[in-house]
Amino acid sequence: MNKLIRSFGFAFKGLGYAFKTQQNFRIHCFAAILACAFGYFLHITTDEWQWVMLCIMLMMVAELLNTAIEALVDLVSPDYNELAGRVKDVGAAAALVVAIFSLATGIIIFVPKLLLLVNAA
Numbered sequence: 001m002n003k004l005i006r007s008f009g010f011a012f013k014g015l016g017y018a019f020k021t022q023q024n025f026r027i028h029c030f031a032a033i034l035a036c037a038f039g040y041f042l043h044i045t046t047d048e049w050q051w052v053m054l055c056i057m058l059m060m061v062a063e064l065l066n067t068a069i070e071a072l073v074d075l076v077s078p079d080y081n082e083l084a085g086r087v088k089d090v091g092a093a094a095a096l097v098v099a100i101f102s103l104a105t106g107i108i109i110f111v112p113k114l115l116l117l118v119n120a121a
């Protein structure tokens with residue numbers, strides 16, 4: 001049981017590290033809160049909530065893995081190395097793909113509802 005609690009502690013330590021050191025991670029947290037607020041006020045459906053939650057989770061996982069990759073690259077290759085740079089670039093590309101997917105999902109879910117609101121006003 002103690003081991004399980006300790007593992008959670010390490011995981012939260014990792015989350016705290018990412019939040020403190022990664023501006024992108026903080027931006028994603030803010031975007032997640034914004035998406036939830038829009039979801040609440042625009043009364044999105046359960047299915048739409050699932051898409052929003054999926055995007056939030058994917059974005060955070062991608063950013064956390066990218067942060068881990070960056071730290072590992074800095075550890076094994078503190079000096080300039082073309083391959084090390086490529087590893088970081090591909091890690092960043094993974095986060096970018098998720099960001100584009102999340103943006104597209106947000107547009108599909110929220111824009112029609114916002115347009116209805118604007119037209120009704």
Ligand SMILES: Nc1ncnc2c1ncn2[C@@H]1O[C@H](COP(=O)(O)OP(=O)(O)OP(=O)(O)O)[C@@H](O)[C@H]1O
Pocket residue numbers: 022023070073077078079080081082084085086088089092
């Ligand atoms: N050791 C290295 N060797 C070669 N190129 C590197 C190296 N470290 C970084 N780079 C290049 O610089 C880019 C930015 O690296 P950096 O570590 O600053 O990432 P970052 O995403 O800006 O990090 P952070 O999110 O911590 O600000 C990488 O994508 C890579 O192209």
